[in-house]
Amino acid sequence: MICLPTPDAALVARRAEIVRALRAVVRRDNVIDDDVRLAAYETDALTAYRQRPLAVALPESTAEVAAILRYAAREGVKVVPRGAGTSLSGGAIPAADAIVVGLGKFNRILEVDYPNRCVVAQSGVTNLAISHAVAAEGFYYAPDPSSQIACTIGGNVAENSGGVHCLKYGLTTNNVLGLELVTPDGDVVRLGGKHLDSGGYDLLGLVVGSEGLLGIVTEVTVRILRRPETARALLIGFGAVESAGACVAAIIAAGITPAGMEMMDAPAIQAAEAFVGVGYPLDVAALLIVELDGPVVEVDLLVERVATIARANGATYERASANERERLAFWAGRKAAFPAVGRISADYYCMDGTIPRRELPRVLGAIAEMSERFRLRVANVFHAGDGNLHPLILYDANVPGELDRAEAFGAEILKLCVDMGGVLTGEHGVGLEKRDLMTYQFADTDLEVQHRIKHAFDPDVRFNPGKVFPTLRRCAEQGREHVHSGSERFPDLPRF
Amino acid sequence: MSAASTTAPGATPQRTLRPRDAADVAEIVATHPRALEPLGGGALRDVGHDAEADVLALDALAGLVAYEPEELVLTALAGTPLATLERELAARAQRLAFEPPDFGALLGAARPRTIGGVLAANLAGSRRVSAGAARDHFLGCEAVTGRGERFKGGGRVVKNVTGYDLPKLLAGSWGTLAVLTSVTVRVAPLPETERTLVVPSATAADAVTAMSAALGSPHDVSAAAFDAERGCLLRLEGFAASVDARGAALLRTLREGAERDGAAAPGPDADVPRAEIALLGAGESRALWSEIGGAAALTGWPVVWRISVPPSDAPRVLAALAPERYLLDWGGGLIWAAFSAADAARVRGALREGHATLFKAPREARAANAVFHPQPAALAAASRRVKHAFDPGGRLSPGRLG
Numbered sequence: 001m002i003c004l005p006t007p008d009a010a011l012v013a014r015r016a017e018i019v020r021a022l023r024a025v026v027r028r029d030n031v032i033d034d035d036v037r038l039a040a041y042e043t044d045a046l047t048a049y050r051q052r053p054l055a056v057a058l059p060e061s062t063a064e065v066a067a068i069l070r071y072a073a074r075e076g077v078k079v080v081p082r083g084a085g086t087s088l089s090g091g092a093i094p095a096a097d098a099i100v101v102g103l104g105k106f107n108r109i110l111e112v113d114y115p116n117r118c119v120v121a122q123s124g125v126t127n128l129a130i131s132h133a134v135a136a137e138g139f140y141y142a143p144d145p146s147s148q149i150a151c152t153i154g155g156n157v158a159e160n161s162g163g164v165h166c167l168k169y170g171l172t173t174n175n176v177l178g179l180e181l182v183t184p185d186g187d188v189v190r191l192g193g194k195h196l197d198s199g200g201y202d203l204l205g206l207v208v209g210s211e212g213l214l215g216i217v218t219e220v221t222v223r224i225l226r227r228p229e230t231a232r233a234l235l236i237g238f239g240a241v242e243s244a245g246a247c248v249a250a251i252i253a254a255g256i257t258p259a260g261m262e263m264m265d266a267p268a269i270q271a272a273e274a275f276v277g278v279g280y281p282l283d284v285a286a287l288l289i290v291e292l293d294g295p296v297v298e299v300d301l302l303v304e305r306v307a308t309i310a311r312a313n314g315a316t317y318e319r320a321s322a323n324e325r326e327r328l329a330f331w332a333g334r335k336a337a338f339p340a341v342g343r344i345s346a347d348y349y350c351m352d353g354t355i356p357r358r359e360l361p362r363v364l365g366a367i368a369e370m371s372e373r374f375r376l377r378v379a380n381v382f383h384a385g386d387g388n389l390h391p392l393i394l395y396d397a398n399v400p401g402e403l404d405r406a407e408a409f410g411a412e413i414l415k416l417c418v419d420m421g422g423v424l425t426g427e428h429g430v431g432l433e434k435r436d437l438m439t440y441q442f443a444d445t446d447l448e449v450q451h452r453i454k455h456a457f458d459p460d461v462r463f464n465p466g467k468v469f470p471t472l473r474r475c476a477e478q479g480r481e482h483v484h485s486g487s488e489r490f491p492d493l494p495r496f
Numbered sequence: 497m498s499a500a501s502t503t504a505p506g507a508t509p510q511r512t513l514r515p516r517d518a519a520d521v522a523e524i525v526a527t528h529p530r531a532l533e534p535l536g537g538g539a540l541r542d543v544g545h546d547a548e549a550d551v552l553a554l555d556a557l558a559g560l561v562a563y564e565p566e567e568l569v570l571t572a573l574a575g576t577p578l579a580t581l582e583r584e585l586a587a588r589a590q591r592l593a594f595e596p597p598d599f600g601a602l603l604g605a606a607r608p609r610t611i612g613g614v615l616a617a618n619l620a621g622s623r624r625v626s627a628g629a630a631r632d633h634f635l636g637c638e639a640v641t642g643r644g645e646r647f648k649g650g651g652r653v654v655k656n657v658t659g660y661d662l663p664k665l666l667a668g669s670w671g672t673l674a675v676l677t678s679v680t681v682r683v684a685p686l687p688e689t690e691r692t693l694v695v696p697s698a699t700a701a702d703a704v705t706a707m708s709a710a711l712g713s714p715h716d717v718s719a720a721a722f723d724a725e726r727g728c729l730l731r732l733e734g735f736a737a738s739v740d741a742r743g744a745a746l747l748r749t750l751r752e753g754a755e756r757d758g759a760a761a762p763g764p765d766a767d768v769p770r771a772e773i774a775l776l777g778a779g780e781s782r783a784l785w786s787e788i789g790g791a792a793a794l795t796g797w798p799v800v801w802r803i804s805v806p807p808s809d810a811p812r813v814l815a816a817l818a819p820e821r822y823l824l825d826w827g828g829g830l831i832w833a834a835f836s837a838a839d840a841a842r843v844r845g846a847l848r849e850g851h852a853t854l855f856k857a858p859r860e861a862r863a864a865n866a867v868f869h870p871q872p873a874a875l876a877a878a879s880r881r882v883k884h885a886f887d888p889g890g891r892l893s894p895g896r897l898g
Contacts, residue, residue, distance in 0.1 A: 019612065084633060113806075113808075114708075114712065115704075115706075115708045115807065115808040116708075116806045116807050116808050117711065117712055137712070138548070139712070159657065160657045160661070162655060162657075166655065169751050170628065170632065170659065171657070173632070173656070173661065173664070174632045176519075176626055183874070183878065187874040187877075187878075188874070189872070189874045189875045190872075190875075192876075193806070193850070194806035195804045195805050195806050195829060195849055195850035195851070196620075196624060196625075196804055196826060196829055196830070197618065197620065197629055197631075197668070197804055197805075198627070198851055199668075199853060199868045199869040199871075200868065200869075200871050200875070200876075200879050200884075200897075201665055201668070201669055201673070201850040201879045201882050202618070202631055202664045202665055202666075202667060202876060203665075203669050203875070203882070204664075204668075205631055205661055205664025205665060205667070206660060206661060206663065206664055206665045208664075208880075209657050209660070209661050210660055210661075226712050226713060226714045227714065229712060229714045242792065246674045249566035252565075252566050252568060252685075254565050255589055255682070255683070255685030255686065255687075255688070285560070290854050294716060294738065295714065295715065295716070295738055295742055295745070296739030296741075297737055297738055297740075297741035297742075298734065298735055298737070298742075301735060301737050301738065302735070341843070352656050354653045354656055355653065356567050356653060356656075357566065357567055357651070358564070358566065385653070386611055386653070386655040387567070387653050387654065387655060387754075388655045421652055421653070422651070422653050423653055423656045423658045424658045425658050426653075426655040426657065426876075427655065427657055428657070429657055430657075430658060430659065434658075438658075438659065441658060441659075442648070442659065442694060443648070445646065445647045446644050446647045446648050446649070446659075447659075448645075448647075448883075449641060449645070449647045449649070449662070449886070450659055450660050450662070451662055452885035452886070453662075453882065453883065453885050454660075454667075456878070456881035456882050456884065456885045457881070459877070468659065472616070480666060486736040489504060
């Protein structure tokens with residue numbers, strides 16, 4: 001059970017005045033204060049937690065954002081930035097005494113610049129829209145979080161989003177060249193641009209992944225890449241998780257950097273196959289999908305090498321895609337893993353730790369033991385190339401106590417990841433969800449240093465309060481609701 | 497710890513302190529009466545302004561802590577010589593995921609580079625344009641704040657978004673925020689082979705067009721530079737069969753482009769026979785890129801600027817600056833410009849976007865000009881607050897950044 005911050009009653013009491021002030025800054029319709037429309041903003045994709053904000057402002061320009069933030073700074077009003085609200089860690093969940101600043105109207109691509117291989121977009125543009133804008137010329141934007149049809153580039157910046165291809169192409173931070181940021185004081189600063197490696201401290205690198213704690217991003221410059229000539233995938237099955245792990249290590253040791261390398265355990269394979277029926281083998285303990293992309297000559301060569309490595313590591317099943325239709329079919333099951341698990345369980349809770357890859361067999365063994373102890377089933381999908389593990393804990397929120405057990409189970413998995421030399425979150429962010437576990441990964445001084453950085457930007461701690469850092473002394477007994485299957489937000493959004 | 501006094505010519509007498517380990521670093525930073533300048537091997541000592549501080553020499557903090565080739569990560573103490581790490585990596589057919597340039601020739605100082613120093617300066621070589629800079633592969637660290645507190649940031653796995661990305665902030669901070677004691681970086685496989693295409697290009701504008709086309713092609717060009725004395729240089733690395741195929745494909749693309757351009761607009765030199773595109777083998781290619789990354793061709797000039805711009809802006813900036821000798825790297829995004837004298841106002845005045853560092857200049861010229869590009873007021877204020885968060889007493893390398 002995660003506590004939402006205790007609201008400041010004085011701020012809550014000033015709601016009408018705050019709404020009036022916002023309406024003086026942005027168009028009247030762009031301030032939401034009625035309960036019906038506010039309901040759409042009360043949670044993100046961590047739907048077990050809900051909180052209605054004081055009001056929502058939807059500015060249309062950087063000048064409006066700056067004016068809102070200057071007002072908020074002057075009056076001590078708290079601010080929760082929001083993109084599409086697809087965060088899996090509760091990064092965009094409002095606070096009862098805060099306004100939400102939504103970037104939904106920042107939806108224009110401002111410039112496509114092929115000679116400099118970059119795109120300048122407002123922060124509310126979706127991740128996929130950037131790739132679509134440059135697809136005709138054969139380019140794309142590399143980071144591809146599973147929610148890419150809905151999530152915004154500004155949200156990606158806040159969370160430093162990854163995707164299945166980040167082993168080869170990096171996270172958001174490696175693909176962002178510049179930002180326009182409005183600081184909590186209402187100053188507009190530009191970090192980076194179309195050039196590389198700005199002088200001075202790398203505030204661009206700091207702001208990426210800062211989870212909305214340091215300001216509001218209004219514009220993003222990203223680098224775009226030429227689409228690889230081709231891509232092929234292999235589907236490789238193993239009788240034991242250990243063999244699959246050894247195969248992954250051997251592929252890396254052979255100097256091969258696959259575009260994607262995904263692993264599923266038996267429960268995940270079975271759920272996916274039952275859901276989409278793409279022909280996954282059902283008699284294996286672990287299934288690897290290895291994707292190679294690049295020039296045709298290279299891809300064909302590496303498909304052969306990976307197949308050889310797989311056989312040497314005891315693969316019991318092996319298929320290489322012969323065409324694009326087959327490649328997509330291999331991925332279809334993996335990409336359907338979350339909804340597939342959703343079909344066999346009322347609810348599921350997705351974890352996101354990263355571990356050194358060599359520890360995978362041990363970690364999966366320990367998760368199986370926990371699964372028995374907590375009396376909850378679990379299916380594991382794993383970005384095997386970079387060690388990012390997504391255990392899906394199956395529970396039923398309508399059964400009293402199951403959500404609490406699921407959360408306790410999840411916390412134990414994340415602590416295990418840290419014990420193994422890994423981290424709490426590989427790509428979903430700390431947000432509200434993992435906030436209270438930060439003290440497990442970081443010592444007091446480590447967190448103190450991070451707090452000081454927060455204070456350097458936001459001395460009154462008004463931005464995205466209650467997220468990332470476990471500073472709360474008191475706990476409000478509110479905020480969490482039981483959300484049952486079918487009432488989930490973004491039910492159609494792929495998650496992987 | 498051990499200490500020694502030295503007097504650099506023309507500078508205030510400096511003491512050199514040699515901590516044995518990270519705990520020693522923390523104690524010295526917390527208790528030493530004067531400010532301190534963390535120093536690795538001193539390879540970049542002549543870049544930037546002189547710090548008014550005693551020297552905190554980190555050469556005793558040397559050694560590999562953990563290297564796991566299959567995990568693609570390496571952890572080393574900050575004072576570990578780069579040469580040591582490169583040897584260890586090569587033995588497992590790997591290398592650092594970024595390409596640290598060697599400025600020994602340019603700066604005329606053959607002092608050893610250390611991994612901590614490379615990260616603290618965040619200087620990237622030619623592969624920057626495809627593989628990223630040091631900051632992109634700096635995964636985690638242990639360090640000491642200006643208050644003498646030991647802390648850690650980041651992690652030891654390649655994928656991590658837990659908390660602020662402190663390594664990014666420390667990369668390129670030139671020892672002014674914290675003293676790195678241990679660092680974790682991402683490593684990458686060593687390519688099986690490499691080749692470089694040398695494309696005759698008459699002007700910087702032609703070269704930028706060719707480099708932009710090459711970097712925007714599907715042929716995985718890993719570096720693109722232009723040296724007027726050699727031509728446009730395009731690097732291909734990877735598996736041998738792939739490098740051969742990509743080289744052939746790129747050659748076709750470039751020839752088609754040249755014929756198209758030639759047919760469309762025969763220039764004044766249309767009667768001059770078109771020089772052939774040359775192909776350099778692996779050994780020659782490696783040696784060439786080591787020179788390009790370190791801007792070794794500009795060694796003879798007293799003043800060298802390192803200027804980062806949007807690539808397409810490079811020809812205009814060059815025309816405005818008219819340097820005595822120059823190189824373009826990063827597909828045109830990095831200009832190395834050599835002059836006989838430093839004129840910061842003129843160089844920075846020519847930029848519309850980007851930044852210019854007075855990378856090499858005599859001490860007097862560095863004292864008279866801001867070495868690092870001045871920032872707009874709001875940004876400078878934010879940077880000052882960040883500095884204050886790490887080092888409120890101004891104990892680390894005061895004056896180093898200007």
